[in-house]
Amino acid sequence: MRRALTLMLFLSMLQGALAWAALGGSPSDFGGNTTQIRMAARSLAATSTSSTNSATTTAVYTISQSTLDSGTIVREYTDASGVVFAVSWTGPTLPDLRTLLGAKFTVMTSNAAKRPKAGHSQLAIDQSDVVIVSSGHMRAYSGQAWIPSALPAGFDTTTIE
Numbered sequence: 001m002r003r004a005l006t007l008m009l010f011l012s013m014l015q016g017a018l019a020w021a022a023l024g025g026s027p028s029d030f031g032g033n034t035t036q037i038r039m040a041a042r043s044l045a046a047t048s049t050s051s052t053n054s055a056t057t058t059a060v061y062t063i064s065q066s067t068l069d070s071g072t073i074v075r076e077y078t079d080a081s082g083v084v085f086a087v088s089w090t091g092p093t094l095p096d097l098r099t100l101l102g103a104k105f106t107v108m109t110s111n112a113a114k115r116p117k118a119g120h121s122q123l124a125i126d127q128s129d130v131v132i133v134s135s136g137h138m139r140a141y142s143g144q145a146w147i148p149s150a151l152p153a154g155f156d157t158t159t160i161e
Contacts, residue, residue, distance in 0.1 A: 022102025086146035
């Protein structure tokens with residue numbers, strides 16, 4: 001009986017872990033703690049000066065916006081294949097950054113551990129595999145993270161909201 005309960009607990013935890021993806025993976029699942037989800041597809045403007053005869057544009061990325069129960073807004077930017085290449089957050093509390101950043105969470109925590117603690121409410125990490133910018137104080141947090149090599153061609157990181 002005890003083994004069966006242990007196995008059931010393990011499988012339920014594994015199922016929850018598999019449902020949550022992050023930066024570099026599928027869009028996140030915040031465990032049903034969202035009150036609103038809105039999707040919008042956006043196209044990038046052509047960067048070349050040559051004219052095209054085609055009037056159709058294909059969406060090269062999608063923005064998923066979730067409002068958590070805490071009031072924090074999380075945006076995930078996914079490419080055409082459904083992989084999250086950028087995320088952002090703003091609100092009164094931090095979202096679950098472990099869920100949102102995935103494997104890049106360890107990059108953030110290891111860099112944060114190297115900084116002096118007193119008076120610092122900003123963190124900026126600019127590495128070849130990830131860029132993370134986070135700032136804030138109680139009731140006002142914001143941040144962005146993206147994978148430079150995964151950005152769609154022509155994507156401007158200053159447009160991340």
